[in-house]
Amino acid sequence: MGWSWTYETADGxxxxxxxxxxENRGDAESWVGETFGDLVEExxxxVRLFDGDTEVYGPMSLHPS
Incomplete structure (x- = not known):
C-alpha cells in the first residue's frame, strides 16, 4: 500500500x-502542493494523508488561513 490523500469539504x-x-510521503506532499489549486476548484x-489505511495527519485546509 502507498501514500494517498482523501478529500473533504470544510465541515469534514x-x-x-x-x-x-x-511510493513515499515526500512524493505525496509534493503532489498536493502542486495540485491544491485544482482540488479547490473541484x-x-x-485533505487527510494516509499511509495505506493509517491516517498520518489531517485535516489540512487547502485555503489560506
Missing amino acids: TPTGGRSPEF GVDQ
Whole structure:
C-alpha cells in the first residue's frame, strides 16, 4: 500500500475522492502542493494523508488561513 490523500469539504464530509497512490510521503506532499489549486476548484476544502489505511495527519485546509 502507498501514500494517498482523501478529500473533504470544510465541515469534514468526505467527497469520495482520493488522490493517486505514491511510493513515499515526500512524493505525496509534493503532489498536493502542486495540485491544491485544482482540488479547490473541484470543491475540495481539506485533505487527510494516509499511509495505506493509517491516517498520518489531517485535516489540512487547502485555503489560506
